[in-house]
Each structure stands twice: as structure tokens, then as C-alpha cells.
Amino acid sequence: MNIFISNLSYEVADGDLRHLFEEFGEVSSAKVMTDRFSGRSKGFGFVEMPDNEASLKAIAKLNQVEYDGKVIAVAEARPREERPKRRECGRQRQTFKQQLRRPSTSKYQTLVILSLLCKMKRLAYPVSLFIFA
Numbered sequence: 001m002n003i004f005i006s007n008l009s010y011e012v013a014d015g016d017l018r019h020l021f022e023e024f025g026e027v028s029s030a031k032v033m034t035d036r037f038s039g040r041s042k043g044f045g046f047v048e049m050p051d052n053e054a055s056l057k058a059i060a061k062l063n064q065v066e067y068d069g070k071v072i073a074v075a076e077a078r079p080r081e082e083r084p085k086r087r088e089c090g091r092q093r094q095t096f097k098q099q100l101r102r103p104s105t106s107k108y109q110t111l112v113i114l115s116l117l118c119k120m121k122r123l124a125y126p127v128s129l130f131i132f133a
Contacts, residue, residue, distance in 0.1 A: 025054025
């Protein structure tokens, strides 16, 4: 069973959580969640115990108990909810292929520019060569 522990002190590490729950039974994993940029604890963590009976006993004994100067809350972890993908700046983010499909200038704009260059005699080749190229 996966157990959620909140209101942890920022000094609590993974090993401290493991040691706290090992007196109730075998602990598969213990993890304190940390901020990915600063590396500082977020104040909550998860402990996984293979024996459901031992984990229920640990939840009952450790909920609302003072640990490392703070009263911790211990409960069974809920499954993670699916959240909608975030949008950037109010619009959908485009993939690289989608960006390639959208030309920066249209064919019409290109022909207009080429014909103007021909009229200004800055382009030696006639526009008709570019149309079929």
C-alpha cells in the first residue's frame, strides 16, 4: 500500500521516513518529494509497504503525531489524477512538423515579390522560370 505523509519538516530525508515506518513492517520505498530547481524538500513524501495490514497499523499509529517538531498527517495515498495538458501563452504549442507545414510566405507573395523585382530590372531571369521551378 502506498502511504502519503504531509506536513513534514524540511530537514526530513528519505532514510528518516524509512526508519520511522520500519517499526511497523517492511518498507519497499520511502521518498521525500523535493523541488526540482532548489532541491529543497516540499514537506511531503510517500512510503510504500507491501503488507496492507502493517501499513494500516502505521497509518493509525502515526497520524497526527509530532515528528521532528511538526505534527504530521498520514493517510493512504490516492491515485494520481489525470490533468489536462498545460497551454502556453493561451495557444496550443505546435510541433516541429506543424511549424514546417506553415510556410512563412505564401506562393502568391513570392510571385508578387519576383514580379516587382523583374519590373525594377533587378532580376535578370523572367518570373515564368520561377513559377515552374
